Amino acid sequence: MGLQQAQIPKVQLALKRLTILISQQLVIPLTFSCPKTPGSVILKPPLLAKNREKRNEIRRNIEGQTRNCIEVWDGSDEKLHFCEGSGLGSGGFYQPGYRDGAKLHLKMMCLGKNWDPQTSEYGDYRLIDGAKPPMIPPEFLQLVEKAIRDSHDLLAQDSKGINPEKILPWMSPNICLVNFYSENGRLGLHQDKDESEVSLREGLPVVSFSIGDSADFLYGDQRDVDKADKILLESGDVLIFGGSSRHIFHGVTAIHPNTVPKLLSEETNLRPGRLNLTFRQS
C-alpha cells in the first residue's frame, strides 16, 4: 500500500475529518480547515428555541428518560432532521447486556434493523421489548455515500490504476448501530462479524461517525490490547474499515471528557460523552 500521509492533499470534504483504514497498517487522518461546509455533521439543539411547540412536546415526552437524541443539520438551511423517537422512548437507547449477564459499558440503539448482543443476530424487532428500530434517516445515508465517494477519490490518487472500489467496495447501509459512551464508557476489542456472509466476504465497509467527546480507538489483527494500534477519534471524524480491513479487531478504551468541540456543546443538548454511529450492510 503506497499511500503516504504526506502525499494526501487537503481536500474540501463535507465531513470535517476523514480517517480511512485501508489496511491494518495504514491510517490516513485528514484535517479540514472549514468545519462548517454543507454536509457537516452537527448536532443541533433538540430544544431549539425557534420551535417552542415542538420543544414543549419533546420535553413532555422525555420526562425521566435518557436525553440523548440524534439529529443532523446539513448546514445549508435550518432544517433539523430528527430520527424517529430521537433516541427516546420506543426503540431508543438502552443499556445492553451479553449472554453471561455482563452489561456493555455504553448505551445503544439501532436504526434500520436491531442487533442483539446476546444472540449476535440482526432482526426486525428488539428482543428486550419488541420495539421496532426507527428507520435510518435518508440524510444519514447520504452522508455515508458521500464518505465512501470521498474515500474513493482519495484512493484514486494513489491506487496506480487500481479501481478504488476494489480496495473499498461500495455498500448501502441497512443497519446503523448507535452507541453512546459516557465518560466511563468503553467497548472491548471485537470484530464486526454478524453481517451476512456475502457482506463479510466482499469486505463491505463499516462506516463510523464520531460525535462529541474524543475517544481512544484501538485496532489490530488480533484480540490483544497490547498489540493493537491506537488512534484518537475526535468529533466529526469518519472512520471507514472495509476491504482487507473489514475484519480488524477494534474497540474503544477511553473517552476523553470535556473534549467536545465548543460549538457543539454550546449549540446542543448533547450529554457529556461520545456518540458513535456505525453503518453496515447486512
Ligand SMILES: O=C(O)CCC(=O)C(=O)O
Ligand atoms: O464507538 C466506536 O467507535 C466503535 C463502535 C463499534 O465498534 C461497534 O459498534 O461495533
Ligand SMILES: [Fe+2]
Ligand atoms: Fe465494532
